Amino acid sequence: MPDRILITTDDLEHAVRINAGVEAAGFHTTLAHTLDEARQALRRDPPPDCVVVTGGLHESGAAQLLTLARDRSVSTLGLVEETEPDAKGLARRLGLTGYLEKPADPAEVAATVRRLIERRKLQQRTGIIGESPAIQEVLVKIEQMAPVSSTVLIEGESGTGKELVARAIHDLSPRRAKPFIAVNCAAIPDTLLESELFGHEKGAFTGAAERRLGRFELADGGTIFLDEVGEMAPATQVKVLRVLEDRTFFRVGGTQAIKVDVRVVAATNKSLKEEVALGRFRDDLFYRLNVLYIYLPPLRERKTDIPLLVRRFTPEFAREHSRPGHLFKGITPEALQILVDAEWPGNIR
Ligand SMILES: Nc1ncnc2c1ncn2[C@@H]1O[C@H](COP(=O)(O)OP(=O)(O)OP(=O)(O)O)[C@@H](O)[C@H]1O
Ligand SMILES: [Mg+2]
Structure with missing residues (x-):
């Protein structure tokens, strides 16, 4: 039609x-x-x-x-x-x-x-909701960035949709049939992150009973999403820098260089530039990550999107929380206004 x-x-x-x-x-x-x-x-x-x-x-x-x-x-x-x-x-x-x-x-x-x-x-x-110019700009960028393989840095407060955007970039890219592997750099202890990312050989360290593939290898042909990249320890930053430079790395305890074809999308809820200025993040890695850039503004700066998000999520929440027989009929204009006026420190979380 x-x-x-x-x-x-x-x-x-x-x-x-x-x-x-x-x-x-x-x-x-x-x-x-x-x-x-x-x-x-x-x-x-x-x-x-x-x-x-x-x-x-x-x-x-x-x-x-x-x-x-x-x-x-x-x-x-x-x-x-x-x-x-x-x-x-x-x-x-x-x-x-x-x-x-x-x-x-x-x-x-x-x-x-x-x-x-x-x-x-x-x-x-x-699934990216929003009519605000800010979100429309983000959508245009996703469209432009998806087909190429350049590294993308996504910045925005917690809950602004960084992972949603990272997945959209992958899903619209020629890599969509290959894996999208997300790594939350803040959730993995520094000592384990290197082996998580690059894998390890049998016997590389106490407890390494078998060879294990890292996330970079698992993401071969696809996209790796380095979430909370600002939290990465300096020693790991050096190693990730090397992968970004020549797409090769060694498994922990390994001697053979491994080559992968992986697109990197990184996200942070801090300003990575500030982290560089404060000496907490390597500037060379920052430049390697910040090839393409997307900023996700907080919800309080795009209030016109709030009614749309409310309309999208309230029926779902009502189903989850209502008692049987109590029908959710919608939201009153007054209630909607309260939601629009709210500050939303956690954004869409
Ligand atoms: N524009 C949007 N439209 C619809 N849903 C959204 C939008 N932005 C975020 N969400 C939803 O809000 C939740 C948080 O999004 P997401 O995990 O992508 O945020 P984040 O920036 O990675 O947050 P965090 O820093 O807390 O990890 C998810 O359930 C996501 O689907
Ligand atoms: Mg996230």
Whole structure:
């Protein structure tokens, strides 16, 4: 079924031209002649895949419509007047998923609509929820970074979705059929981390009764996720640096160099740059990890995402916690406001 596009007629001339262009690009289009018609279309099941708001972006009707679209997980493209002094700021305030300046070329509108819809599908595949510009930027980066094998450093407070993003990068990469191996560097004692990462030979140390493969070897062809990399002891940092330089290492107690094809994705809830400045993290390793970079902002800085997350998680929590016979009917606007106003120090944890 072709993707369905709703086009508002605030700017009738643009609406008509865009309708023709978007239809020619293979979409199914509907023109909404009034605000009410647009609202009804958005409330329908399933709602359209994208709504193009052709004008009136400063009016309250547009703001309402865009809120409704966001609540229904519908992508939004706004056409901004040429005279608008701050198009980007306006798009941000309205929570538009995308915007174009007028006069808008119908072919460009169609291409943008396609990109927005694809990003939405990407969110469905990866489970990454969020309409905030910050999350949309992260999604664009994931799309760009997934196909290459360069090392990625992900920074963000605890619970901001670093592991979710690391998995998405792997799942969208050509390595997806190979393993994704996560190592929590903070959870493994320093003395064991080296053998966890690189494996060991039989008899390498007391208790090494058999040869054991390390995580780098297990991840061959795939991705290794070095979580909490900032917690890694200096001695281990040197060894990881060597792997990043030439993709070879020795098992603990081994004499044969082992070569692997592994993509490295690292995450930290500290600022690794600060750790370098404080002398706790090797600067050469920092540069090797920080080839591609993703920052995940805390939830309190992207409050527009909170209602979407609430809507995603409340039915699940209700199922887990409710007594039989007590039906969860939803969340009141007042309760939702309390959640939006909260600080969320643990983010989405
Ligand atoms: N944008 C998001 N959309 C949906 N779920 C999310 C999002 N971000 C995080 N989550 C969920 O929140 C939880 C925490 O995410 P994740 O483990 O990826 O965070 P983290 O940054 O690795 O945290 P920590 O530093 O505590 O390990 C997971 O259950 C994850 O699925
Ligand atoms: Mg994590």
